[in-house]
Amino acid sequence: MANCINANEVANPGSNVQIEAIQTVMPMKPTDPRLSRRVAIGENLGSGNLQSRFHIVLCYNKASEEDSGWLLAGWIKESLGKALVEKPLLAGRLKRKGENDDNGEFEIVSNDSGVRLVEANMPMDLADFLDLIKERKNGEAELVFWEDVNESNPQFSPLFYVQVTNFKCGRYSIGISCSLFQTDPYGMTSFLNRWSKIHNNIVTEADMPKIPTFFLPNLRKTGCSPTLSTSSTTNKQINESLIFKIPSNILNLRDDIHKNFAEKCVEEVEDKLGKKLSSKFCLFVRETSEDIKVETFSREGISPFDSIAGLVSVSLDDLEGESIRFNEGNKAVHFSCWISNSGNEDLVLITPTFVFITPFL
Numbered sequence: 001m002a003n004c005i006n007a008n009e010v011a012n013p014g015s016n017v018q019i020e021a022i023q024t025v026m027p028m029k030p031t032d033p034r035l036s037r038r039v040a041i042g043e044n045l046g047s048g049n050l051q052s053r054f055h056i057v058l059c060y061n062k063a064s065e066e067d068s069g070w071l072l073a074g075w076i077k078e079s080l081g082k083a084l085v086e087k088p089l090l091a092g093r094l095k096r097k098g099e100n101d102d103n104g105e106f107e108i109v110s111n112d113s114g115v116r117l118v119e120a121n122m123p124m125d126l127a128d129f130l131d132l133i134k135e136r137k138n139g140e141a142e143l144v145f146w147e148d149v150n151e152s153n154p155q156f157s158p159l160f161y162v163q164v165t166n167f168k169c170g171r172y173s174i175g176i177s178c179s180l181f182q183t184d185p186y187g188m189t190s191f192l193n194r195w196s197k198i199h200n201n202i203v204t205e206a207d208m209p210k211i212p213t214f215f216l217p218n219l220r221k222t223g224c225s226p227t228l229s230t231s232s233t234t235n236k237q238i239n240e241s242l243i244f245k246i247p248s249n250i251l252n253l254r255d256d257i258h259k260n261f262a263e264k265c266v267e268e269v270e271d272k273l274g275k276k277l278s279s280k281f282c283l284f285v286r287e288t289s290e291d292i293k294v295e296t297f298s299r300e301g302i303s304p305f306d307s308i309a310g311l312v313s314v315s316l317d318d319l320e321g322e323s324i325r326f327n328e329g330n331k332a333v334h335f336s337c338w339i340s341n342s343g344n345e346d347l348v349l350i351t352p353t354f355v356f357i358t359p360f361l
Contacts, residue, residue: 017142017165018121021216024114025077025162027084027091031110035089039106039181042295049282049294050094050149052341054185056176056192056321057143059126059334063327066210069172072326073119073164074212079199080115080162087191090182091115095155108159108181118145118163119216126171130334138238140336144175173334174326180284181292184351185337189319196326204328238338241358242269246350247310258285259297262348264304265355268311277346277359284349297348314354 041049062068084091088110097105122129122142133139143165149157159179166172178188202208211218244265262283270277283297321335339358341347349356 016122016124018123019118019145020121020220021119023077023117023119023214025080025084025091025117026112026114027088028078028081029085031085031088031112035092035110037089037108037181038291039094039108040291040293041106049341050151050154051146052180052282052284052339052347053146053177054180054188054337054339055141055144055146055178056185056188056337057140057173057335058175058321058324058332059130059173060171060326060330061126061333062170063330067327067330068170069164069166070119070216071212072172072174073117074215075199075203076117076162076164077214078212079202080117080195082202083191083195083198084115086194088112090160090178090191092159093155093157094149094159094179094181106154114158116145116147116158116161118161120145120163120165122165122167124167125169126167126173126333127169129167140338141238143173144177146177146340149179180339180349184286184349184354184356185316185319185339186351186354189321189324192321192324196324199326200328239341239358239360241316241339241356242272243314243316243357244268244355245312245314246353246355247308247312249310258350259283259302260305261308262297262350262355263299263302264308265311265357266299266348267304268313269357269359272313273359280345282341282345282347284347286349286351288352 089108091112091114092108092110093113094106094108097107124132129139143163145161145163147157147161149159159182161175161177163175163177164172165175176188176192183191262281266277266281279299281297281299283293283295285293287293316337319335319337321337322332324335325331339347339349339356341358341360346360347356347358349358
């Protein structure tokens, strides 16, 4: 059941969003055998790099008179639990490889600790909110929840959050926050498409009740309006990422040329922006094995590739997030995605297929 915490403040100072409930969604079946993913973090990186993540926001109209974000969140408790059976690492935790291991060796373990599901209320119409964020760049950060990873005991911190926000008009949004250690925006979009299909199958089953078990309006105690504040160190800055699709002829990059390739992409970004970026980057490399390496990338002395045939610039708009439907026939009316790098530095993320460059502007 949703936890109720005695408080009566908004989620963040100056924010209109009020958190109504937080639940934990675990895989519907125990993960056996447990999976793990190695995460190697360089010695010179700041602790803020543990907070590097991306966010996705999807906004929806009401699909019917009965439809609501409260109803959607109630069904999510079941559908997400089923979807996580196929991707159990998303419900896992980051932990040090040894009990007293301070050398930057971590791993993500599929220990079924769960994903956080946040239900929130926005006393504003969706149309007015979308007009507002055209003027206030960071306004969409109110639609996603993130609690900073605990640096001392990371094994207790979720790496994946889902926030369902109900607007005054009855429309609602789904906000995703996910650690870069887990996946990238393209990988998450693939998961969201699979999850939405599972969700629709559950809701349309003939013997399913009209109201889900975890329907907050039926569970909430009168006069109890919980609020949980995100960490004071959480960075709400929204920065635009530039993305390149890696040509098929160099998809399997060797360790010794990751930096050369990154430097070439950074120079391409500088040409696009018409300005020089910093001399150091935080470099995330996701290998084909899905292991992650994170280190400081100093551009000094790095020679970029002379040319890369087929290096194509792409956009997060190519994710086609509007096609993700948690109610058949009801596609998203607004979609956005951005990367937050709390290390206060430029970031390069290299995956087997894409390069994401997020300048800290």
